[in-house]
Amino acid sequence: MKLRIVVDPDLCIGAASCVTIAPDTFVMNTENKAEVLDHGVADAPAYERIVEATEDEMQNIILGAQSCPTLAITIFDIDTGAQLYPTL
Amino acid sequence: MENIVILGGGIAGITAADEIRKKNAGVAITIIEQEHHPLYSRVLLPHYVKGKIPREKVFLKTWEWYANHNIEIMAGVRVEAIDIPNRFVRTSEGRELPFGVLILAGGGELNVIGGEPRGVSYLRGIDDADELVGLLKETLMRPEGDRRGVVYGSGFIAMEYINIFKHFGISCDVVMRGKGFWSSVLSDHSQSVLAKKLLDGGALLHTNEAEPTILGEREVSGVKLSSGAEIACSILGVGIGMHADQSFYRDCGIDIDRGIIVSEYLETAHPLVYAIGDGAQFFDTNVARHVVYGNWMNAQSQGRAVAKTICGERAPFNLVSSYATHLFDMHIVFIGDVDRKAADEITQTVEADSASVEEFYRNGRIVGAVLIGDISGRATITARIAGRE
Numbered sequence: 493m494k495l496r497i498v499v500d501p502d503l504c505i506g507a508a509s510c511v512t513i514a515p516d517t518f519v520m521n522t523e524n525k526a527e528v529l530d531h532g533v534a535d536a537p538a539y540e541r542i543v544e545a546t547e548d549e550m551q552n553i554i555l556g557a558q559s560c561p562t563l564a565i566t567i568f569d570i571d572t573g574a575q576l577y578p579t580l
Numbered sequence: 581m582e583n584i585v586i587l588g589g590g591i592a593g594i595t596a597a598d599e600i601r602k603k604n605a606g607v608a609i610t611i612i613e614q615e616h617h618p619l620y621s622r623v624l625l626p627h628y629v630k631g632k633i634p635r636e637k638v639f640l641k642t643w644e645w646y647a648n649h650n651i652e653i654m655a656g657v658r659v660e661a662i663d664i665p666n667r668f669v670r671t672s673e674g675r676e677l678p679f680g681v682l683i684l685a686g687g688g689e690l691n692v693i694g695g696e697p698r699g700v701s702y703l704r705g706i707d708d709a710d711e712l713v714g715l716l717k718e719t720l721m722r723p724e725g726d727r728r729g730v731v732y733g734s735g736f737i738a739m740e741y742i743n744i745f746k747h748f749g750i751s752c753d754v755v756m757r758g759k760g761f762w763s764s765v766l767s768d769h770s771q772s773v774l775a776k777k778l779l780d781g782g783a784l785l786h787t788n789e790a791e792p793t794i795l796g797e798r799e800v801s802g803v804k805l806s807s808g809a810e811i812a813c814s815i816l817g818v819g820i821g822m823h824a825d826q827s828f829y830r831d832c833g834i835d836i837d838r839g840i841i842v843s844e845y846l847e848t849a850h851p852l853v854y855a856i857g858d859g860a861q862f863f864d865t866n867v868a869r870h871v872v873y874g875n876w877m878n879a880q881s882q883g884r885a886v887a888k889t890i891c892g893e894r895a896p897f898n899l900v901s902s903y904a905t906h907l908f909d910m911h912i913v914f915i916g917d918v919d920r921k922a923a924d925e926i927t928q929t930v931e932a933d934s935a936s937v938e939e940f941y942r943n944g945r946i947v948g949a950v951l952i953g954d955i956s957g958r959a960t961i962t963a964r965i966a967g968r969e
Contacts (some may be wrong), residue, residue, distance in 0.1 A: 502632065505623065506904035506911065508958070509877040524904060524911040524955055561591075561623035561876040563637070 494570035495550060497557075499539045501525045503564035510565060514556030517543065518565075526564070542570060550576075581607045582680020582852075584890070585669060587659050589613030591621075591876060592857030593685035594641065595883025596890075601649050603891040610652040612659055612671060617706055618643050623876050625709040626740045629716070630747045638706060659686075662832040664850050681890055684829075684840055684848075684855040685883070688822030688874070693732065693791055699800030701817045703737050712815070716748055719814045727751060728813040730803050732792060734761045737819025739905045739912070742783060744817075746908060752783040753811045755803065757820075759787050765918050766950060767928055770936040773952055774907055777934070781908045792816075822874065824859060837861055839872040844896040846886045854890070856882035866900055866965055867917040867947040875903040900965045902958075910934070911955045916948035916965045923947070930954050 506524035516532045528541040545553060557565035557577045567576045581604060586593040589611045597609050619641040627633045646653045658672040668678045690704050699715060702708045719727050727750045731741040734756035745752040760771030778785055792803035795810065802812040826836050835841040835849055839861030846854050846862055857879040864871045878901040885897040902915040923940040930937035935953030939946055949961045
């Protein structure tokens with residue numbers, strides 16, 4: 493499935509819990525904000541990225557988002573348009 | 581599985597309840613929480629106070645969530661006694677609640693100062709944040725030169741007050757007992773980098789001070805320092821840490837030091853009694869000693885870990901946790917065990933005018949680090965502490 497993963501840099505405080513849980517998807521930049529990777533790779537720095545993920549990968553990415561103490565990470569299912577996290 | 585009682589409805593306790601429920605649909609789970617709110621993020625409180633997010637965004641759960649997950653929440657209730665041999669807790673409502681499994685997730689007790697006229701502010705919970713929002717509004721109605729705040733403290737909460745006052749253009753005097761920020765943790769150089777940043781940002785620093793005397797009877801009008809100097813202010817932000825309620829737990833027969841003593845499995849000495857979160861002093865396998873970490877990542881991860889153990893997937897808790905904050909635009913990151921007294925050796929690997937990095941070693945291994953102004957080594961240091969590099 494295709495996920496759109498978005499980090500709000502204004503909310504991110506650099507706790508880095510997302511990096512601990514999902515290091516293939518999140519990385520801290522020099523501003524102490526989380527950026528989004530695609531399976532450990534980034535063509536350019538980005539706070540938003542579309543990533544193809546397996547079911548297990550998706551569960552771990554959501555777990556990473558859930559660990560954020562400021563709810564700075566939002567995840568959408570591109571195919572259905574549904575917001576997977578935070579659940580509304 | 582026997583019924584589970586969780587003392588504390590913060591992120592540690594709620595994560596434990598949520599994860600147990602995912603693994604076991606039938607077991608009875610009861611959470612006893614002193615506050616009257618569903619789970620919210622304490623980390624988001626400064627964002628709310630600064631007006632960056634609306635109040636409702638601070639909340640992570642609704643009351644319906646507890647009902648929908650068949651988790652009983654007793655809000656606004658304190659635990660007055662824990663009877664380990666007979667396996668029940670007695671609440672402030674006089675109820676005796678039996679437990680099969682007990683999770684202590686209550687966090688620590690806030691350190692407070694003498695006197696609490698209006699204007700003395702703490703930032704422990706959302707009620708404090710609500711009050712601070714009101715105080716800030718009143719202060720901002722004053723003439724521009726008469727908007728004054730004082731911060732008492734030198735740690736993470738003090739940093740939040742300093743940043744909040746800066747955000748609103750309120751003058752800021754910082755009063756602390758030690759000779760600088762985190763004076764028992766940081767080197768002189770690290771403290772000087774932070775002090776310079778503070779002064780460059782327009783705040784004033786008063787070090788080696790006793791607890792300031794609060795001026796004003798019903799409302800704070802200022803503080804008086806040990807030198808006799810008086811500083812006018814309408815808000816006194818206090819951030820002087822937490823402590824463990826030692827006598828309460830000791831009376832209940834639970835081992836406690838700086839926190840409730842637990843193993844790397846988060847188990848106390850009593851069968852099926854666990855402690856997690858800010859109030860737990862757990863054996864950290866990464867640094868080979870018992871530590872207390874008061875941060876969100878640690879609390880949430882321990883909630884998840886204890887749920888696994890309780891549900892039969894027993895494994896040692898393993899996490900290199902960190903705590904990030906900032907002083908104006910300067911980033912500050914604490915990683916792992918940064919107890920200066922417990923370190924054999926501390927190396928200053930970055931020593932610049934606007935940056936400082938210290939690494940803490942014990943028995944030849946890196947166990948912690950503090951990064952100020954230069955956080956580029958964060959990932960590498962975390963991996964080294966975890967033994968991955």
